[in-house]
Amino acid sequence: MAYDLQEQEQLDELRAFWNKYGNFILTVITVVMLAVAAWRAWGWWEVRQAGQAAQVYERLRAAADAKDIAKVKEYAGTIFGDYGRSTYAPMAALVAARAYFDADDLRAAKAPLQWAIDNASDVEFRHAARLRLAGILLDEKAYDAGLKLLEAAPSGAFAGMYADRRGDILVAQGQTEPARAAYREALEKLGATSTLRSLVQLKIDALEGAGS
Numbered sequence: 001m002a003y004d005l006q007e008q009e010q011l012d013e014l015r016a017f018w019n020k021y022g023n024f025i026l027t028v029i030t031v032v033m034l035a036v037a038a039w040r041a042w043g044w045w046e047v048r049q050a051g052q053a054a055q056v057y058e059r060l061r062a063a064a065d066a067k068d069i070a071k072v073k074e075y076a077g078t079i080f081g082d083y084g085r086s087t088y089a090p091m092a093a094l095v096a097a098r099a100y101f102d103a104d105d106l107r108a109a110k111a112p113l114q115w116a117i118d119n120a121s122d123v124e125f126r127h128a129a130r131l132r133l134a135g136i137l138l139d140e141k142a143y144d145a146g147l148k149l150l151e152a153a154p155s156g157a158f159a160g161m162y163a164d165r166r167g168d169i170l171v172a173q174g175q176t177e178p179a180r181a182a183y184r185e186a187l188e189k190l191g192a193t194s195t196l197r198s199l200v201q202l203k204i205d206a207l208e209g210a211g212s
Contacts (some may be wrong), residue, residue, distance in 0.1 A: 034083055053088040075092070134146045145171055187204070
């Protein structure tokens with residue numbers, strides 16, 4: 001009997017607790033379940049988006065290899081418009097820019113590079129886009145714009161690449177001494193195994209030969 005009374009008391013306490021907090025507990029459980037479901041749905045959506053972006057990116061690469069500029073524009077536009085947050089978008093920007101450059105359409109080549117500079121989440125893609133865009137500005141003789149673009153202060157190997165590109169622009173401007181300094185800075189900052197080092201040294205030797 002004592003057991004039955006104790007059990008009844010526990011049931012009464014549980015009933016009172018549930019009457020007081022039951023709605024709140026159900027609300028919390030519902031919110032947690034909805035959050036888990038949303039998280040899983042978001043993960044599935046991201047995987048699906050990445051798969052679709054990969055397919056479009058491969059079509060873009062094939063179009064670039066085939067020098068089909070119309071298709072390059074179509075696929076690049078699809079990636080930037082529909083999959084701009086995917087990892088394939090900055091890759092597509094570099095591929096599209098190269099295709100336009102090879103087709104001698106410098107104006108078109110600048111657009112995807114600027115997109116990558118403004119939107120790429122990976123800093124390496126932004127640096128690569130800056131370097132390529134600075135190269136196009138050099139070809140267009142837009143020297144001041146090119147130097148301004150290279151005012152960013154990257155670290156690692158990109159610091160040497162930036163210095164090398166600044167040297168190229170300064171040479172084109174006829175600024176021999178600043179160009180030589182830029183190339184020497186490039187040598188200092190490029191890694192010991194960088195394939196660019198030998199080219200930079202050739203540029204320095206050419207400047208010194210021209211000055212002798």
